[in-house]
Amino acid sequence: MRLSVTLAAAALLAAGAAEAQSAEDLLKKHACTACHSIDKKGVGPAYNDVAAKYKGDAKAAATLAEKVKKGGSGKWGAVPMPPNAAVPDADIAKMVAFVLALTK
Secondary structure, three states: OHHHHHHHHHHHHHHHHHHHHHHHHHHHHOOHHHOOOOOOOOOOOOHHHHHHHHOOOOOHHHHHHHHHHHOEOOOOOOOOEOOOOOOOHHHHHHHHHHHHHOOO
8 A cells, every 4th residue: 555655646746747847848839938047037037036926926827827928018127028929828827837836
């Protein structure tokens, strides 16, 4: 019994790691990494900074998903983020969830 519980826990951890990797792959696929990185400010804010800014905000996922889809400016400086209307909503949701899960 103990071995099966351990194997099940290992499978869940591996699935979680695969999910995180897939979100990172989507960030690259949709060119988000041209302006953003996890821990360094580039043209846009670091994902860690975004996660910190929205920590505890119940509306964060919806707010960020809309910002990714429609673009915007003013929250992080003068350089606007272009709209990403062609990115599927499911991909945006996965990428936003990944970013919001980051902690410093």
